[in-house]
Amino acid sequence: MFSSWLKFLRLRPVDQRYALLEACLIGVISALAALTLKQGIGWLGGYRVAAVNEHGWFVLPLAGFLFGGLTGVCLQWLAPEAAGGGIPQVKAVLAQLPMSLSLRSALVKLLGTIFILGAGFTLGRRGPTVHIGATLAAQLSLWLPTSPQHRRQLIAAGAAAGLAAGFNTPIAGIVFVVEELMRDISGFTLETAILASFTGAVVSRLLESSEVNLSGLVSQQGWEVTFVSQEIPFFLLLGISAGLLGVIFNRGILFSLRFYQGLSWPIPLRIAVAGLISGSIVAALPPFFRDNAGLRDFLITGEGGWQITAIALIAYFFLTLIAYGSGAPGGLFSPALVIGSALGYLIGVAEVALVGMGSANINTYALAGMGAMFTAVVRVPVTAIVIIFEMTANFELVLPLMISCATAYLVAESLSRGSLYQELLAAKGINLREETQVDPxxxxxxxxxxxxxxxxxxxxxxxxxxxxxxxxxxxxxxxxxxxxxxxxxxxxxxxxxxxxxxxxxxxxxxxxxxxxxxxxxxxxxxxxxxxxxxxxxxxxxxxxxxxxxxxxxxxxxxxxxxxALHDSDTLEQPIAQRVIGEPSYTIYQTRSPAVGKGRILLPITNPETVIGLTEFGSAIAQYRQAELELLHLIKVPRNSAPNQAWVNPTLGRQLLQQAEAIANQYALPVHTQLRTTHQRSEAILEVIQERKISLLIMGWKGTKNIFTGRLFGDLTGNMMRKAPCDVVLLKRSRKVTAKDSSASQRWLIPLAVEQTNIKPLMSLLPQLSAVGNAPEYLFCTINATEKENPFQGTVQQLSKQLQAPVQSLTLPTPTTENQVLQLATEKECDVIVLLTTFKATSPSFSLDTSFENNFPAIVAKRFSGTVILIRPARETK
The missing domain is CATH 3.10.580.10 (CBS-domain)
Incomplete structure (x- = not known):
C-alpha cells in the first residue's frame, strides 16, 4: 500500500493542497516543539532555583559554567549553525542564501536552549522557537512532495508557527513573516502562514505551552488600562527613549560579538565563561532575578518600586549582552520585552511624579514600553503592536502602543538603519538587502x-x-x-x-x-x-x-x-566586493628583509608536490632577484569566522618550514604566512593585493573536466581569470628516465598563428629556463605554412636572448593536440610550454588559447613530461 501511494505521488503534479496540509502539520509540530522547550526550561530552571535555596548562591555561577560549557560542546561538535537566536539564519535562508536548516540543528538548538535558559542565562526562547519551527518545516518539505517555491513559503510558515506557539499570538506570527522575514504578501504566503500560525496557536493553548498571557495578569492585578490625550507627550518621550535605548542595545550586541570573537576562544569556553559571569552577577542581585520567567511580570506590576526597576533595567541590559555575545542559543525577543517594560515603568513613574494623573496608568506605560523597545530592536512596529495587543486583549492599549512604537521606529531608523538581524548577518559578511535579494x-x-x-x-x-x-x-x-x-x-x-x-x-x-x-x-x-x-x-x-x-x-x-558562469564578469570589482564570506585571517607568518625586485607567490598545499614546486619557484626567484612568498591556506566552514575558527596548524607549519628550507638554499628573501579562509581563491587574491605580488606560481594537475570545456579546477580557474599578476601553472613530469641529470632538456613551444602578441612569452621564457639545464628550444607554429610563419624574427631574437639553440618548424592547418603530442615524442621533448592570453576584443577577463578549448588540458593529461602554462597579466590602458 505504501509503494502504491508513492507511485500515486509520482504521477501527480505538485499541488498547493499538499502545501496547505503540510502547513497545518508544521503548526502542530512547532507547537509540540514549543511545549518541549518550555517544559525542559521550566524543569531545569526550577531545579536550579531549588538547588540555590538549598545549597547557597554558588550554585548560580556553577550551573552557568557547567551547562554553558556543555552547550558549547554540543554546538561545536554537532551543529555550529545552531548558535545564537536563529532568526538571522532563517531570514538568510528565505532570501535564498545557502545556509543550513537541518533536523540535527533543530535538535541541538532545542537541547542547547534548554540548557542555557535553564541555567539562568538572560535570553529568550521565542527566537529559538522560530528557528526550530522553520527548520522542522524545511525538513518536512524534504520528506513530503513540495516544490522549491512552496518550500520557501513553508519555511516561512514554520517560523510563523514558532512565533505563534511561543507567544500564543497567531496574528503576530503572520505579521512577523510579512514584515520582517519575507516582505511577501502573496496569497499563498499568507495562506500557509495563517494555517500554520493558527494551528500552532491552537495546539499551544490546548497543551498550555505558553505562559505569556498578560490579559490574565492584568485581570488578577485589577488594572484598568486607560489613555487620555494629555499623556501623548509622555508616550512620545517613551518612544524616543526606547528608540535611543534600542540603538544602544543593538550596538552593544554587535560589540559583544566582536569582543568574544577577538578572544579567539573555542565556543565551549566562551559560553561557559559567560555563564560563570552571569551567574555571579545574578547571585549578587535581589532574589527575584533568579527566576527569568517571572521577572517580566514582576516589572510590569511594579512590585519592586522604581529603584528595583532601574536596577533591573541596567542589570538585564548588560546580562543580555554577556550571554548573547558568547554565541549561546537564545533569542532577544524576551530581553527586549523585559527591558522595554522596565523603561516604560520608569517613564510612567516620572509622569505620575510630574503631572500626578494617577498610578493606575504606570502599568500602561510598562506595556507600551514593551512594544516600543521590541520595535527599536527588531524594527517591526506592526508586529510589536499586534504581539502586545494579542497578549493583553485590550483595545485601550492600541493608541499608546501605536504612538510609542511609531516614534521608537522613526528614532531608531534615523540613527541606524536596518534591524538587528540584518546587522548580525552583515557582521558575518552577508549583506542582505531587501530590495535586491540573492539571485542565484x-x-x-x-x-x-x-x-x-x-x-x-x-x-x-x-x-x-x-x-x-x-x-x-x-x-x-x-x-x-x-x-x-x-x-x-x-x-x-x-x-x-x-x-x-x-x-x-x-x-x-x-x-x-x-x-x-x-x-x-x-x-x-x-x-x-x-x-x-x-x-x-x-x-x-x-x-x-x-x-x-x-x-x-x-x-x-x-x-x-x-x-551563465562563463558569462559572469566580476573581475573588474574590487577584491573587497568579490570576497564571499569574511576576509581571510593570518594565524602565522615570518618576514625577511624586503630587498628583492618584486615578489613571487607560491601557494603550498600538497605535501607530495611541495619540493618540486618550491624548487621551480626558487629558481625563477633567483633569476629575477625577487622575494619568495610562501602561503598555506586552511579552509574553515562558513559558519565560523576565519579569525575565530579552531584549526590545527601543524601540517601547514611543517609544509611552510619544508618549503622555506628549500628556498633558503637559493639565498632568497623568503616570507611565509599561514591563513584561515572561507574560500582559497579569494584569499590568494587578497595576498596578491596586500603583498604586491608580481608572479603567481601554482601546481596544475591538468586533468580537470576535459570534455566539458573547462580547462581548470575551481581554484586554478579563478586564478587564471582573476589574478592581476602573471600566472604560471606547473604540471610536473611523470617520466621515469635513466637520463643523466646533467643532460640538456628540449622544450617544445607550440604557438598558433593567431597569437600575435607573444611579448609576455619572450619576457617569461628566460626566467622559466632557469629551472632547466641548458635547454634547447623548439618553436612549433600551428596552422601556418613555412612562408607564412610570423614568428621567424622572434625565434632569431630569442636565440640571442637565451644564448641557446632555437629551432622553428610549422604544422599545417588543421592542427590537433595529437599532432603536437606526436611531435613532442618524435623530438624527445621534456617540457611543453603553452601560452594563453586574454581576448583582445573582449572587455572581460575571458581567456583565449587560440586552439580548441580543451587543447591545454588534453596536452597536460597525455604528455608524460613537464607542462608549463603561462597566463600573463592583462595589459592595462
Missing part, C-alpha cells in the same frame, strides 16, 4: 530559456511495435505523448521494457505514464531541478495551458549553468 543562477533562469523545442512527440494511437521502432531509430530515451496538441502522458524505455513480450495488443495509451509531472515555461530552473530529482525523471515536459511547448533534461540545466 537557478532562480533567475526560467525553463523557457533552456528548454528544447520543437519537441519530438508521439501520438496515443501508436501500437507497441510502432513505438518500439521509434525508440530503435532515435537516440532519445523518452518521448512525450500528445493528443490534440495537449500533453497526456510520457513514455520511456523503462516503460517499454516492462511490457515487452506480452501477447495482448496494446497501444501507446495503454502503456504510457498518464498525467506526467510537467512545469510551466516561467518556472525557475531550481524548481525544474527539484522535480527531476524528486520524481527521478530524465525528461521534464514544459507545458503552457496543457499544450506541450518544450522539454528539459539535466543536460540542459548543466549547460545553462556553465554558460
Amino acid at each position: 543562477i537557478l532562480a533567475r533562469v526560467s525553463a523557457e530559456q533552456v528548454m528544447t523545442y520543437p519537441v519530438e512527440s508521439l501520438s496515443t494511437d501508436l501500437t507497441l511495435d510502432e513505438t518500439s521502432q521509434v525508440f530503435s531509430r532515435s537516440p532519445h530515451r523518452g518521448f512525450p505523448v500528445v493528443e490534440h496538441g495537449k500533453l497526456v502522458g510520457i513514455i520511456t524505455q523503462t516503460d517499454l521494457g516492462k511490457i515487452m513480450g506480452r501477447s495482448q495488443p496494446l497501444t501507446l495509451k495503454d502503456i504510457m505514464t498518464q498525467r506526467p509531472v510537467s512545469v510551466s515555461p516561467s518556472a525557475p530552473l531550481q524548481e525544474v531541478l527539484y522535480l527531476l530529482n524528486r520524481y527521478h525523471l530524465s525528461h521534464l515536459p514544459v507545458t503552457k495551458q496543457e499544450r506541450l511547448v518544450g522539454i528539459i533534461t539535466r543536460s540542459d540545466i548543466i549547460r545553462a549553468e556553465v554558460e
Whole structure:
C-alpha cells in the first residue's frame, strides 16, 4: 500500500493542497516543539532555583559554567549553525542564501536552549522557537512532495508557527513573516502562514505551552488600562527613549560579538565563561532575578518600586549582552520585552511624579514600553503592536502602543538603519538587502530559456511495435505523448521494457505514464531541478495551458549553468566586493628583509608536490632577484569566522618550514604566512593585493573536466581569470628516465598563428629556463605554412636572448593536440610550454588559447613530461 501511494505521488503534479496540509502539520509540530522547550526550561530552571535555596548562591555561577560549557560542546561538535537566536539564519535562508536548516540543528538548538535558559542565562526562547519551527518545516518539505517555491513559503510558515506557539499570538506570527522575514504578501504566503500560525496557536493553548498571557495578569492585578490625550507627550518621550535605548542595545550586541570573537576562544569556553559571569552577577542581585520567567511580570506590576526597576533595567541590559555575545542559543525577543517594560515603568513613574494623573496608568506605560523597545530592536512596529495587543486583549492599549512604537521606529531608523538581524548577518559578511535579494543562477533562469523545442512527440494511437521502432531509430530515451496538441502522458524505455513480450495488443495509451509531472515555461530552473530529482525523471515536459511547448533534461540545466558562469564578469570589482564570506585571517607568518625586485607567490598545499614546486619557484626567484612568498591556506566552514575558527596548524607549519628550507638554499628573501579562509581563491587574491605580488606560481594537475570545456579546477580557474599578476601553472613530469641529470632538456613551444602578441612569452621564457639545464628550444607554429610563419624574427631574437639553440618548424592547418603530442615524442621533448592570453576584443577577463578549448588540458593529461602554462597579466590602458 505504501509503494502504491508513492507511485500515486509520482504521477501527480505538485499541488498547493499538499502545501496547505503540510502547513497545518508544521503548526502542530512547532507547537509540540514549543511545549518541549518550555517544559525542559521550566524543569531545569526550577531545579536550579531549588538547588540555590538549598545549597547557597554558588550554585548560580556553577550551573552557568557547567551547562554553558556543555552547550558549547554540543554546538561545536554537532551543529555550529545552531548558535545564537536563529532568526538571522532563517531570514538568510528565505532570501535564498545557502545556509543550513537541518533536523540535527533543530535538535541541538532545542537541547542547547534548554540548557542555557535553564541555567539562568538572560535570553529568550521565542527566537529559538522560530528557528526550530522553520527548520522542522524545511525538513518536512524534504520528506513530503513540495516544490522549491512552496518550500520557501513553508519555511516561512514554520517560523510563523514558532512565533505563534511561543507567544500564543497567531496574528503576530503572520505579521512577523510579512514584515520582517519575507516582505511577501502573496496569497499563498499568507495562506500557509495563517494555517500554520493558527494551528500552532491552537495546539499551544490546548497543551498550555505558553505562559505569556498578560490579559490574565492584568485581570488578577485589577488594572484598568486607560489613555487620555494629555499623556501623548509622555508616550512620545517613551518612544524616543526606547528608540535611543534600542540603538544602544543593538550596538552593544554587535560589540559583544566582536569582543568574544577577538578572544579567539573555542565556543565551549566562551559560553561557559559567560555563564560563570552571569551567574555571579545574578547571585549578587535581589532574589527575584533568579527566576527569568517571572521577572517580566514582576516589572510590569511594579512590585519592586522604581529603584528595583532601574536596577533591573541596567542589570538585564548588560546580562543580555554577556550571554548573547558568547554565541549561546537564545533569542532577544524576551530581553527586549523585559527591558522595554522596565523603561516604560520608569517613564510612567516620572509622569505620575510630574503631572500626578494617577498610578493606575504606570502599568500602561510598562506595556507600551514593551512594544516600543521590541520595535527599536527588531524594527517591526506592526508586529510589536499586534504581539502586545494579542497578549493583553485590550483595545485601550492600541493608541499608546501605536504612538510609542511609531516614534521608537522613526528614532531608531534615523540613527541606524536596518534591524538587528540584518546587522548580525552583515557582521558575518552577508549583506542582505531587501530590495535586491540573492539571485542565484537557478532562480533567475526560467525553463523557457533552456528548454528544447520543437519537441519530438508521439501520438496515443501508436501500437507497441510502432513505438518500439521509434525508440530503435532515435537516440532519445523518452518521448512525450500528445493528443490534440495537449500533453497526456510520457513514455520511456523503462516503460517499454516492462511490457515487452506480452501477447495482448496494446497501444501507446495503454502503456504510457498518464498525467506526467510537467512545469510551466516561467518556472525557475531550481524548481525544474527539484522535480527531476524528486520524481527521478530524465525528461521534464514544459507545458503552457496543457499544450506541450518544450522539454528539459539535466543536460540542459548543466549547460545553462556553465554558460551563465562563463558569462559572469566580476573581475573588474574590487577584491573587497568579490570576497564571499569574511576576509581571510593570518594565524602565522615570518618576514625577511624586503630587498628583492618584486615578489613571487607560491601557494603550498600538497605535501607530495611541495619540493618540486618550491624548487621551480626558487629558481625563477633567483633569476629575477625577487622575494619568495610562501602561503598555506586552511579552509574553515562558513559558519565560523576565519579569525575565530579552531584549526590545527601543524601540517601547514611543517609544509611552510619544508618549503622555506628549500628556498633558503637559493639565498632568497623568503616570507611565509599561514591563513584561515572561507574560500582559497579569494584569499590568494587578497595576498596578491596586500603583498604586491608580481608572479603567481601554482601546481596544475591538468586533468580537470576535459570534455566539458573547462580547462581548470575551481581554484586554478579563478586564478587564471582573476589574478592581476602573471600566472604560471606547473604540471610536473611523470617520466621515469635513466637520463643523466646533467643532460640538456628540449622544450617544445607550440604557438598558433593567431597569437600575435607573444611579448609576455619572450619576457617569461628566460626566467622559466632557469629551472632547466641548458635547454634547447623548439618553436612549433600551428596552422601556418613555412612562408607564412610570423614568428621567424622572434625565434632569431630569442636565440640571442637565451644564448641557446632555437629551432622553428610549422604544422599545417588543421592542427590537433595529437599532432603536437606526436611531435613532442618524435623530438624527445621534456617540457611543453603553452601560452594563453586574454581576448583582445573582449572587455572581460575571458581567456583565449587560440586552439580548441580543451587543447591545454588534453596536452597536460597525455604528455608524460613537464607542462608549463603561462597566463600573463592583462595589459592595462
